[in-house]
Each structure stands twice: as C-alpha cells, then as structure tokens.
Amino acid sequence: MTVETQPKTGVRPTTEYRVSLDSKTPAGPIEQRWDKHKFDMKLVNPANRRKYTVIVVGSGLAGGAAAATLGEQGYNVKCFCYQDSPRRAHSIAAQGGINAAKNYRNDGDSIYRLFYDTVKGGDFRARESNVYRLAQVSVNIIDQCVAQGVPFAREYGGLLDNRSFGGAQVSRTFYARGQTGQQLLLGAYQALSRQIAAGKVAMFPRNEMLDLVVINGRARGIITRDMTTGKIERHLGDAVVLATGGYGNVFYLSTNAKGCNTTAIWRAHRKGAFFGNPCFTQIHPTCIPVHGDYQSKLTLMSESLRNDGRIWVPKNPGDSRSADKIPEDERDYFLERKYPSFGNLVPRDVASRNAKTVCDEGRGVGPGGLGVYLDFADSIKRLGRKTIEERYGNLFDMYARITAEDPYKQPMRIYPAIHYTMGGLWVDYNLQSTIPGLFVAGEANFSDHGANRLGASALMQGLADGYFVLPYTLADYLAQAPLDKVSTDHESFRETESDVTGRIQHLLSIKGKRTVDSFHRELGQIMWDECGMARNEQGLKKALQRIPELKAEYWENVCVLGANEEVNQSLEKAGRVADFFELAELMCLDALQRSESCGGHFREESQTPEGEAQRDDANFSYVAAWEFSGDTSKPILNKEPLNFEYVHPTQRSYK
Amino acid sequence: MGMGMKLTLRVWRQKNRMSPGRFATYNVDASPDMSFLEMLDVLNEDLIMKGEDPVAFDHDCREGICGTCGLMINGVAHGPEQTTTCQLHMRSFKDGDEITIEPWRAKPFPVLKDLMVDRGSFDRVIQSGGYISVSTGSAPEANATPVPKDFADKSMDAAACIGCGACVAACPNASAMLFGGAKIAHLGFLPQGQAERSQRVLKMVEKMDEEGFGSCTNIGECSAVCPKEISLDVIARMNRDLIWASLTKGGEKERSSGGG
Numbered sequence: 004m005t006v007e008t009q010p011k012t013g014v015r016p017t018t019e020y021r022v023s024l025d026s027k028t029p030a031g032p033i034e035q036r037w038d039k040h041k042f043d044m045k046l047v048n049p050a051n052r053r054k055y056t057v058i059v060v061g062s063g064l065a066g067g068a069a070a071a072t073l074g075e076q077g078y079n080v081k082c083f084c085y086q087d088s089p090r091r092a093h094s095i096a097a098q099g100g101i102n103a104a105k106n107y108r109n110d111g112d113s114i115y116r117l118f119y120d121t122v123k124g125g126d127f128r129a130r131e132s133n134v135y136r137l138a139q140v141s142v143n144i145i146d147q148c149v150a151q152g153v154p155f156a157r158e159y160g161g162l163l164d165n166r167s168f169g170g171a172q173v174s175r176t177f178y179a180r181g182q183t184g185q186q187l188l189l190g191a192y193q194a195l196s197r198q199i200a201a202g203k204v205a206m207f208p209r210n211e212m213l214d215l216v217v218i219n220g221r222a223r224g225i226i227t228r229d230m231t232t233g234k235i236e237r238h239l240g241d242a243v244v245l246a247t248g249g250y251g252n253v254f255y256l257s258t259n260a261k262g263c264n265t266t267a268i269w270r271a272h273r274k275g276a277f278f279g280n281p282c283f284t285q286i287h288p289t290c291i292p293v294h295g296d297y298q299s300k301l302t303l304m305s306e307s308l309r310n311d312g313r314i315w316v317p318k319n320p321g322d323s324r325s326a327d328k329i330p331e332d333e334r335d336y337f338l339e340r341k342y343p344s345f346g347n348l349v350p351r352d353v354a355s356r357n358a359k360t361v362c363d364e365g366r367g368v369g370p371g372g373l374g375v376y377l378d379f380a381d382s383i384k385r386l387g388r389k390t391i392e393e394r395y396g397n398l399f400d401m402y403a404r405i406t407a408e409d410p411y412k413q414p415m416r417i418y419p420a421i422h423y424t425m426g427g428l429w430v431d432y433n434l435q436s437t438i439p440g441l442f443v444a445g446e447a448n449f450s451d452h453g454a455n456r457l458g459a460s461a462l463m464q465g466l467a468d469g470y471f472v473l474p475y476t477l478a479d480y481l482a483q484a485p486l487d488k489v490s491t492d493h494e495s496f497r498e499t500e501s502d503v504t505g506r507i508q509h510l511l512s513i514k515g516k517r518t519v520d521s522f523h524r525e526l527g528q529i530m531w532d533e534c535g536m537a538r539n540e541q542g543l544k545k546a547l548q549r550i551p552e553l554k555a556e557y558w559e560n561v562c563v564l565g566a567n568e569e570v571n572q573s574l575e576k577a578g579r580v581a582d583f584f585e586l587a588e589l590m591c592l593d594a595l596q597r598s599e600s601c602g603g604h605f606r607e608e609s610q611t612p613e614g615e616a617q618r619d620d621a622n623f624s625y626v627a628a629w630e631f632s633g634d635t636s637k638p639i640l641n642k643e644p645l646n647f648e649y650v651h652p653t654q655r656s657y658k
Numbered sequence: 659m660g661m662g663m664k665l666t667l668r669v670w671r672q673k674n675r676m677s678p679g680r681f682a683t684y685n686v687d688a689s690p691d692m693s694f695l696e697m698l699d700v701l702n703e704d705l706i707m708k709g710e711d712p713v714a715f716d717h718d719c720r721e722g723i724c725g726t727c728g729l730m731i732n733g734v735a736h737g738p739e740q741t742t743t744c745q746l747h748m749r750s751f752k753d754g755d756e757i758t759i760e761p762w763r764a765k766p767f768p769v770l771k772d773l774m775v776d777r778g779s780f781d782r783v784i785q786s787g788g789y790i791s792v793s794t795g796s797a798p799e800a801n802a803t804p805v806p807k808d809f810a811d812k813s814m815d816a817a818a819c820i821g822c823g824a825c826v827a828a829c830p831n832a833s834a835m836l837f838g839g840a841k842i843a844h845l846g847f848l849p850q851g852q853a854e855r856s857q858r859v860l861k862m863v864e865k866m867d868e869e870g871f872g873s874c875t876n877i878g879e880c881s882a883v884c885p886k887e888i889s890l891d892v893i894a895r896m897n898r899d900l901i902w903a904s905l906t907k908g909g910e911k912e913r914s915s916g917g918g
Contacts, residue, residue, distance in 0.1 A: 068794075075793040087716060088781050090821055091724040107801065143797075150797035152790045152845050154814040161804025179814060185723055186817060193789035200785040208778070231770055260718040294691045297700050300720045404741070407691070407749055470794045518706045520699070562706055569674065570714050570771035573706065 065445025068469025097184025125453020169458025255527025279449030454602025
C-alpha cells in the first residue's frame with residue numbers, strides 16, 4: 004500500500020490509499036480476451052461438481068440465471084430470496100427491453116458498437132474489458148431466452164422484432180410488450196424450477212441473508228432469517244454469490260420494489276468487500292410525482308412519452324393557476340429554450356436536473372410544487388387524439404388510474420425519481436469481490452455501466468452475469484481454491500450468528516417513539532436533497548453531519564414491536580434501514596470526493612459555462628473502491644485506474 | 659392536511675398458521691389519492707404508535723407486476739377494479755364506507771399471518787413441468803425457428819399471468835386451472851414448447867390435484883377478477899391438451915413411433 008499523491012482539485016475527506024486492486028483483466032486484443040480467458044480458466048470435472056455447494060442470494064435475472072445454470076452443470080445450489088417466490092424478484096418490473104448486438108435489422112449494429120455505446124453512455128467510468136464481454140454474450144442471451152419460451156415480440160414473418168430505445172441509433176432492443184423484465188424473469192424462474200424439481204437447487208423463499216461468514220479469508224457461508232418463523236440459520240458453501248439488486252431505496256421513495264435493500268451487500272462490505280462507486284445513481288425523468296406524505300413508492304412511465312409531449316412550467320414563480328388558464332407567453336418550455344437541437348429529448352440526467360432547477364425556483368406545478376408539465380395538447384392538435392392513443396394509450400390509462408386526471412384533457416405532471424444504482428460491490432473481471440469466494444452479479448455489483456446506464460442494458464447485464472459469466476468464473480475459483488474442511492460449527496459461524504441475533508435483540512429492545520418508516524422517510528429526504536440529482540460540497544457536508552445524528556437517534560428511539568420468532572415486517576424493515584444509514588454516509592463521502600461531474604453524478608462545482616456536466620479525466624478516471632475500516636474510523640478510498648485503449652473519452656453535448 | 663375520508667375497516671387478524679383468526683375493527687383516515695396499500699400503511703403506522711401489532715400483508719413492487727399483493731376486499735379478490743390490490747386507489751370507495759379485508763381463502767394457500775398466505779403450491783405446480791427443458795448454452799440461433807406472430811401474441815397473452823392467486827381465491831372450488839392453463843398455453847403456443855407439451859399437461863394437472871386445488875366447473879370468476887385478464891380459453895386449451903395426452907399415453911410414444 005502506498006499513500007497516493009494529492010490530486011489538484013476536490014475535497015479529501017479521508018485517507019486514501021492505492022492498493023493493488025487487480026482487476027484480473029486478460030491481456031491481448033479486446034475481441035479475444037474473453038475467449039482466451041475462458042480457455043485459460045480451470046474447469047471442474049463433471050463428476051466432481053456434486054461435491055461443491057454454491058450459495059446464491061437473490062433470484063432475479065442474475066441470481067435466478069446463475070442458480071439454474073450452476074444446477075444444470077451439476078453443482079449443488081442453495082438459492083435464497085426474501086420474496087415468497089423466486090418469480091417475484093424486482094427484475095420483473097423492467098418494462099422497455101433488452102439490448103443485444105444481433106444486427107437483425109442490418110442497420111450497422113455490431114458487438115463493437117454496443118460496446119462503444121455502453122462505454123460512452125457510461126461517461127467513461129466503466130472497465131472496457133467487462134463491457135466488451137457484455138456486448139459479446141448479449142447475442143447468446145437472446146438465443147437462450149427464445150429457447151426457454153420467452154414470447155418476444157415478432158414481425159409478421161415470424162422473426163424477432165426490434166426497436167430503437169433510449170436514443171440509440173440502431174434498433175437492437177428486443178422486447179415483450181411492456182413487460183420484458185417479467186418475461187425474462189419467468190424464463191429464468193422456469194429454468195430454476197426445473198433444477199429445483201431435479202433436486203439440484205434447494206430454494207429458500209422468505210429467507211433473508213443477514214450476514215456473510217468468512218473463514219480463513221474466504222466467503223464460506225451466510226446467516227439467514229426465516230421470515231415466517233424467525234429462525235436464524237447457518238448455511239455453509241464453497242462459494243457465495245450475491246445477486247441482491249440495487250440500493251435505490253436508500254432514498255425511501257424510488258421506483259424499486261418496497262423490499263429492495265442493501266443488507267446483503269452492505270454486510271459483505273463490512274466483512275471486507277470493497278464498495279465501488281456508491282454515489283453513482285440513476286434518476287429517471289418521467290415518473291408520476293409525489294402526491295402526499297403517505298406516498299410509499301414512485302411509478303415510472305416510459306420515457307418514450309417525451310417524443311410527443313412538451314415539457315413546461317409557468318414563467319413566474321408561485322403561479323397557481325391551472326394549466327389551461329396560463330397563456331402561451333407565460334409558459335416556459337425550458338428544455339426547448341435551453342437545448343434547441345435536442346429539446347425535450349435530452350438525456351435522462353439532463354432532463355431530470357433541469358426539472359429540479361425550475362422547481363427549486365418555485366415554478367414547479369402540482370401538490371408541493373414538485374412537478375413539471377408534460378403537455379400533449381400540441382401533439383393531439385397536430386396528430387389527432389387517435390394517434391396519441393395508439394402510441395401511449397396504456398401509459399395514459401396508468402397515469403389516469405393513479406392520479407385521477409385525464410392526460411388527454413390536461414397536461415401530465417411528471418417528476419424525476421431514483422431508478423437504478425450503477426454503484427455496488429467492486430468486482431474483478433471474474434465478478435469476484437475483494438473477498439475470495441464472494442462473487443457479485445447484476446445490479447448488486449458496480450461493473451458495467453460506469454456513471455450512467457443506458458436503457459435496456461440492465462436486463463442484459465443481469466442475464467449475462469448469471470447465464471454466461473459466473474458459471475465459468477466460479478468453476479475456475481472452485482477448481483483452485485484451497486477450501487478447508489469446515490462445518491457450521493466453526494467459530495466464525497458461531498460469532499457471526501451471535502452478531503446477527505444480538506442486532507435483532509437490540510432493535511427489539513429499543514422500544515422508542517418513532518416508527519422505522521418515519522426514520523427511513525427522513526433519511527430518504529436528506530439523501531434526495533443533498534445526494535440526489537445535483538450535489539455540492541456544502542450540501543454533502545451537511546448530509547454527512549445530519550446522517551450520523553439521525554442514525555444515533557434511530558438506535559435510541561426506533562419502535563419495533565413484537566418478537567423475532569414470528570412474521571415481523573417491522574423487524575425486517577428495521578434491519579434494512581439500519582444498513583441504509585451506513586450506506587448513505589458512504590454515498591455522500593463518495594460524492595464528496597468525486598468533485599467532477601460524470602453521468603448521473605452532477606457536482607454543481609464542476610460544470611461547463613453553459614451549465615452542463617464537466618468531467619475531469621485527469622483526476623477522476625478511476626473506480627472509487629471503498630474499504631470498510633470499522634464503525635468508528637473513516638472508510639478507506641482505494642482506486643482502480645481506468646484505461647481507455649479503444650473508446651477515447653470525449654465530452655457530451657446536447658445543445 | 660385533512661385526509662378527506664373516514665373509513666371503518668374489518669380486518670382478518672390471525673397470529674400464525676396454527677392459531678384461529680378473527681376480525682378486528684379499525685377506523686382509519688384516508689385520502690382518495692392513496693393506493694389501498696398506502697391506506698393500510700397509514701393504519702399500521704397508527705397501530706405501531708399505539709403499541710399494537712401492525713397488520714401483516716404481502717406486497718412488493720406496488721406497480722401491479724410482481725404478483726405479491728392480494729387481498730379479498732369486500733369479498734372480491736383484489737377489490738372492485740379488476741386490477742392488483744396495489745393499483746387499487748381509495749377513490750374507488752366513499753367516505754364512511756366499511757371495508758372488509760381478508761386473506762386469500764383456499765386450502766392450498768395456508769394463512770401465515772393476518773392477510774399473508776403461503777402460495778408455495780403455485781411454485782410446486784411450475785416445478786412439476788411448467789418449463790421448457792433447455793440448459794444454458796444449448797440454444798440454437800434465436801431466429802432459426804420463426805413463430806407466427808399470432809401465436810407469439812397469444813403466448814404472450816397467457817404469459818402475462820403474475821401468479822398472484824386471485825383466480826384460486828375467487829373460485830368456489832379453489833381451482834388453479836386458470837393459473838396452470840396460462841402456463842400451459844404460454845408454452846404450448848410456441849414451437850419450442852411442443853416436445854414436452856403432453857407430458858407437461860399431465861404432470862401439472864396431477865400436481866394441481868395433489869396440492870389440493872379443486873376442479874373447474876366453468877364459473878368464470880377466476881378470469882373476471884384476473885388483473886391481467888387471462889382468458890378462460892386457456893382452460894379449454896388445457897383440457898384439449900389433457901385429453902390428447904391421455905389418449906396418446908403422454909403423446910411422446912405416438913410421436914416417436916410416427917417417424918418410423
């Protein structure tokens with residue numbers, strides 16, 4: 004370990020080191036790296052596979068695909084999910100589609116182009132080799148899913164249909180109506196079900212992982228809580244895979260499912276897994292605004308709405324007239340005004356930030372002033388109601404159901420919402436974390452999207468990791484790892500279980516005066532205000548002061564009723580929120596040290612004269628990999644430098 | 659901010675699978691813009707502050723796709739709007755209403771606590787044959803087998819099932835034919851699903867019986883409450899597949915001898 008020289012800009016809240024973070028990226032031409040690596044990796048003889056047990060936590064696209072595939076190959080798999088069935092993981096909610104470089108449209112797509120678009124779209128903060136591999140295996144994913152019976156949209160000739168998505172210049176997105184995530188997940192779930200029936204996968208639904216067990220420096224098991232009986236259990240394995248999704252619910256309100264949480268990856272982080280780029284979060288501009296204090300989650304609407312809707316707010320702050328009473332010359336079509344060439348179609352992050360700016364100026368619309376209009380009146384006049392109905396009918400219906408407003412007659416109100424987290428546990432090219440034997444897949448790792456994820460790429464990454472990457476890299480690990488003969492009686496199991504039980508008893512014993520949700524809402528508000536769409540030094544420092552105070556109050560004053568030995572949803576939430584507090588601090592620290600703007604991370608101090616995000620490649624072309632160093636000491640910042648041999652960094656512009 | 663609606667809730671409370679249950683009555687203030695589950699959140703926050711056990715209910719995505727939530731609301735599965743419980747809003751009720759809230763009632767769905775049931779039987783039905791046997795890596799090129807658009811669309815209609823269990827809860831026989839039929843139709847409309855088509859229906863129907871689901875007597879309540887509007891046609895189709903499979907002793911024998 005060597006102390007790094009101080010970069011010229013930025014606040015440095017903490018000690019920095021550069022450990023030799025080995026990304027294990029193979030050498031050679033990028034097109035050949037994965038194939039060569041696959042050949043170089045060790046194999047496990049089919050007859051020996053049944054001697055190994057792999058623990059998979061999470062049953063979404065990444066976890067479900069990995070568990071099914073490892074089962075097919077002959078390993079013993081134990082798969083865990085907090086939902087009542089593996090079919091309900093939040094991958095199910097993805098609407099738009101999945102990218103693959105099939106070039107079925109003959110429109111110039113290729114593996115290289117998908118790779119190029121993904122690196123560039125991630126604002127040059129992803130690892131080139133990983134992204135190239137992702138683009139390579141994307142084509143195998145579509146083959147696999149079709150064979151499983153995923154009913155993708157088809158053309159009249161019977162072949163697969165594609166569309167262009169998220170501003171891509173080629174049509175490479177495969178889709179199943181507006182339910183692509185659901186259909187892909189059901190494909191993985193059915194493959195998993197087949198392995199459960201075959202006895203190769205033992206499924207543990209309604210079981211939550213509460214800690215990781217590390218023995219002699221290797222991940223060897225987990226401690227779980229049975230959410231029906233409260234029973235705390237020890238599970239031993241030869242390797243552990245975390246595929247537990249993202250942590251957007253740190254903001255309380257997000258488009259994530261209510262149960263999505265950070266506990267599995269946060270507990271692993273505390274046991275030695277570095278956390279990569281925790282501040283990289285994605286905000287989606289077209290969500291239905293918050294309508295009251297009781298709001299429990301946010302609903303996303305396809306951003307295709309911006310193709311025909313015009314976004315505006317009143318010119319004057321505090322204008323409370325209804326939309327139809329505001330004359331044309333008192334409206335500000337702020338995106339069209341500021342970005343004449345892209346107009347309402349600027350990328351997600353730009354659209355979101357500008358909506359926040361006008362609302363901060365007091366010009367927002369709807370309850371609480373947190374909304375902007377998305378107005379279809381001109382399009383209806385130009386194209387007719389029927390055309391708009393054909394294009395967006397289902398979205399208009401959904402909006403009307405939730406808001407009781409008719410978007411054909413009055414403008415929709417939209418506001419940005421937290422939607423995806425690019426950050427996650429740091430992994431090398433093999434998807435292995437800094438704890439040997441602990442692998443991380445899907446949204447839970449930091450790997451492929453850099454500082455910004457492109458539309459239709461989340462499903463691709465989850466399935467790539469689960470079907471086509473982990474099954475190879477896990478075998479390589481198992482074939483070589485010196486795995487000691489241990490049992491669940493080992494000291495580390497005993498200690499970790501006792502920590503878990505102690506924590507549960509602590510939460511139950513506080514008997515304070517505030518509910519878990521009330522703390523979670525307050526934490527979410529701090530994060531949204533200071534570490535949301537736009538961040539600055541002052542705000543982040545404020546958050547870094549406020550979060551520990553609130554956390555301290557939490558451990559003094561939270562009220563969790565009932566006992567452990569029963570269904571206890573407050574207790575489930577209480578443990579998750581406790582971990583969100585710790586993660587929130589790390590996110591703010593990370594956002595503070597990265598004083599450049601990139602992708603979804605906008606630092607107000609780092610913008611062009613026109614107010615656009617300004618990257619600082621000289622100082623920040625690295626992955627921030629945070630190391631836990633104890634509850635009372637500062638986390639340690641390690642850096643993995645990023646090299647761009649193929650796609651050379653350029654600045655984005657949408658004027 | 660005044661909430662606008664005063665409601666009386668009769669909620670099923672049951673400590674666990676073994677205990678008997680009972681209805682408890684609560685008063686709650688709601689806003690018409692709330693979702694039904696947000697109304698229950700408000701009730702639970704109140705109960706916790708009073709030191710009373712909050713009402714347990716399953717929910718997750720709260721956008722109508724994961725299939726986790728599901729309540730009997732005034733005797734109707736998912737309530738009055740033919741959508742998921744999470745997408746039902748309080749404006750479908752009136753100030754002063756009394757609302758009865760129960761869990762799904764069916765023998766194969768035992769109550770775990772309050773409004774939460776165990777739908778593991780659905781997973782076991784899928785495990786019995788609701789898949790295409792294709793291991794990762796063995797798939798042919800995706801466009802090698804064209805699928806007529808009409809078949810792909812019908813397959814997708816059936817595949818839209820979210821496995822919530824409303825069909826079973828609504829059926830006087832607690833039949834899972836809509837659920838099982840939807841999976842059989844989803845896979846049966848595709849060329850990839852043909853090889854195991856007969857075996858699939860035989861195994862899944864047998865499993866549904868074994869799990870204690872009842873038989874279908876063509877009442878149609880299942881489809882009427884289905885939030886994804888799965889058509890009764892899937893049941894007719896399943897029955898045709900079943901007859902064919904039974905007559906051909908599993909179909910596979912017939913097919914393999916047919917070639918030579």
